[in-house]
Amino acid sequence: MLCDECGKNEAHIHIVQIGPNGRMEKNLCEECAAGYGTSMFASQQKSMSVDDFLKGVFSSASETDSAAPGRHHELVCPNCGMSYQDFHDTGKIGCSVCYDTFRQQLEPLLRRVHGSSVHSGKIPHRSGGALEMKHEIEVLRRNLQEAVRQEEYEKAAEYRDRIRVLEKELGKQEGGLSNGSR
Amino acid sequence: MALADLFGSTNLPWLDIGGREGDVVLSSRIRLARNFREIPFPNRADFSQLAKVQAMAASVLPDLERAAGQPFDLVDMDKATPLEREVLIEKSLVTRNFLRSPQHRVVFISEGRHVSIMVNEEDHLRIQCMAKGLDLDASLDMASRIDDLVESKLDVAFDEKMGYLTSCPTNLGTGLRASVLLHLPGLVYTRNINNISNISQQLGLSVRAIYSENDQEGQGNIFQISNQLTLGFSEEEIVGNLKSAVKEIASNERRARKALELYRKDQLEDSVWRAYGILRYARFLSEKEVLDLLSKVRLGIDMGFIDEVGAACFSDILIGSRTSYLQNMAGNENMSGSEVDRMRAATVRHSLSKHRVK
Numbered sequence: 001m002l003c004d005e006c007g008k009n010e011a012h013i014h015i016v017q018i019g020p021n022g023r024m025e026k027n028l029c030e031e032c033a034a035g036y037g038t039s040m041f042a043s044q045q046k047s048m049s050v051d052d053f054l055k056g057v058f059s060s061a062s063e064t065d066s067a068a069p070g071r072h073h074e075l076v077c078p079n080c081g082m083s084y085q086d087f088h089d090t091g092k093i094g095c096s097v098c099y100d101t102f103r104q105q106l107e108p109l110l111r112r113v114h115g116s117s118v119h120s121g122k123i124p125h126r127s128g129g130a131l132e133m134k135h136e137i138e139v140l141r142r143n144l145q146e147a148v149r150q151e152e153y154e155k156a157a158e159y160r161d162r163i164r165v166l167e168k169e170l171g172k173q174e175g176g177l178s179n180g181s182r
Numbered sequence: 183m184a185l186a187d188l189f190g191s192t193n194l195p196w197l198d199i200g201g202r203e204g205d206v207v208l209s210s211r212i213r214l215a216r217n218f219r220e221i222p223f224p225n226r227a228d229f230s231q232l233a234k235v236q237a238m239a240a241s242v243l244p245d246l247e248r249a250a251g252q253p254f255d256l257v258d259m260d261k262a263t264p265l266e267r268e269v270l271i272e273k274s275l276v277t278r279n280f281l282r283s284p285q286h287r288v289v290f291i292s293e294g295r296h297v298s299i300m301v302n303e304e305d306h307l308r309i310q311c312m313a314k315g316l317d318l319d320a321s322l323d324m325a326s327r328i329d330d331l332v333e334s335k336l337d338v339a340f341d342e343k344m345g346y347l348t349s350c351p352t353n354l355g356t357g358l359r360a361s362v363l364l365h366l367p368g369l370v371y372t373r374n375i376n377n378i379s380n381i382s383q384q385l386g387l388s389v390r391a392i393y394s395e396n397d398q399e400g401q402g403n404i405f406q407i408s409n410q411l412t413l414g415f416s417e418e419e420i421v422g423n424l425k426s427a428v429k430e431i432a433s434n435e436r437r438a439r440k441a442l443e444l445y446r447k448d449q450l451e452d453s454v455w456r457a458y459g460i461l462r463y464a465r466f467l468s469e470k471e472v473l474d475l476l477s478k479v480r481l482g483i484d485m486g487f488i489d490e491v492g493a494a495c496f497s498d499i500l501i502g503s504r505t506s507y508l509q510n511m512a513g514n515e516n517m518s519g520s521e522v523d524r525m526r527a528a529t530v531r532h533s534l535s536k537h538r539v540k
Contacts, residue, residue, distance in 0.1 A: 080226050082226060090225070091350065093347075093348075093349055094222055094223060095220065096341075096347045099339075099344055106351065110413060114355065115414060116411075116413055116415075117344070118343055118414060119342075119343060121420075122326070122346075122356060122417055125333065126333055126334055131342055
């Protein structure tokens with residue numbers, strides 16, 4: 001039997017389509033049938049929003065540790081009153097303090113979504129002065145290792161000197177702030 | 183009358199021609215999500231908290247104007263008419279989500295239209311910077327400058343480990359979404375577009391057709407590609423990754439156009455001129471029809487087939503043919519479908535004759 005659609009190839013696949021126009025049966029070759037596969041899949045895909053999908057991801061993240069039921073369900077953010085259950089339902093965090101409150105629950109989830117749970121980008125200048133320096137030192141250390149690996153010792157020495165300067169500064173700052181926030 | 187220009191002209195410099203990779207790349211955009219410390223995010227904030235955020239944002243506006251080197255227009259969603267709100271969406275200056283509840287939602291838009299700061303969208307601040315062609319660096323630079331200024335005056339929610347804190351965990355870390363608008367008729371006509379979006383996904387980028395209604399196919403062959411991951415990478419890495427992907431896509435698009443020219447030159451030439459003919463003379467045009475024909479005309483111009491109109495007509499028609507824009511121009515939101523289609527056709531004809539080269 002030849003394919004109903006292209007009329008060229010041998011039909012191997014029988015499909016039944018039920019739509020607004022009633023029932024339709026077709027015998028198709030593999031090539032033409034493949035087209036149906038994607039169109040069916042595509043329409044299913046589009047009916048699902050990102051939010052729904054994320055909600056699914058977030059709630060499945062918590063199922064794994066449902067061995068301790070109710071433990072973090074009772075946890076409520078002291079700042080905005082959001083519970084972990086609310087987060088489940090909406091997929092949205094309530095306020096900046098929530099991230100502190102639910103840190104333990106969120107970290108595995110962040111690794112799942114982003115593949116990482118550690119920020120390595122920009123740092124605010126005012127609130128993160130020392131942090132910025134620490135970050136720069138880290139980057140320089142990485143550069144240093146890379147330079148050593150490439151046997152570019154002159155460059156490596158430059159990095160090393162810069163790290164020393166920064167570490168000294170950092171020491172001064174942290175010394176002055178020893179009773180500070182951190 | 184800056185506000186009149188905002189709603190009543192198609193002027194959007196970041197969609198102009200002449201940018202880098204401008205034959206394929208229409209525009210570049212950087213968005214930063216930022217929140218103030220301790221105040222609940224907009225989805226959990228009450229009116230007084232939203233008002234507080236609005237006041238905090240307004241307090242730094244003069245500094246922002248200085249940083250951007252130009253004045254900002256302030257549009258209060260609560261006071262804007264429904265049509266004006268829709269026009270801002272059509273111009274991609276605000277998002278649909280921003281309009282869900284208009285109370286205490288305001289947007290600051292720079293005079294040059296390349297900076298838009300939404301207050302109380304999903305996050306307290308959404309800083310968006312646009313540039314024509316492929317120029318993510320300039321946009322990131324501007325966004326970063328604005329961010330620095332905000333942070334120097336106001337307490338921004340930041341965590342040493344998790345970075346900038348955002349309402350949705352998918353924006354956490356840098357809070358950065360970089361996106362590029364691409365015109366890809368060659369890849370669509372040669373049926374390579376699915377490959378591109380599949381490969382992009384593997385690189386952590388998402389590709390979507392921006393003009394698509396319901397479950398329909400994308401219209402106008404215009405696609406947006408953006409980063410999906412925001413945590414664990416630096417801003418430069420995210421932008422660099424996107425940039426190299428865009429360059430690769432652009433060279434694929436050019437290859438596809440070359441192939442079309444090589445194998446189907448006559449049909450292609452016929453098709454782009456027919457599209458031009460319809461836009462030039464039709465009396466009724468739907469939104470979708472304009473987009474599909476406009477894409478062909480732009481392709482015809484970029485490939486040198488059509489020489490009697492300049493590529494600048496593209497953005498003029500792209501914005502000027504949208505339904506809310508037309509209704510707002512007519513000052514009537516109850517126009518019938520055919521009235522809108524008639525006005526659209528007239529607007530398109532006018533724009534094409536305005537941009538005639540000879």
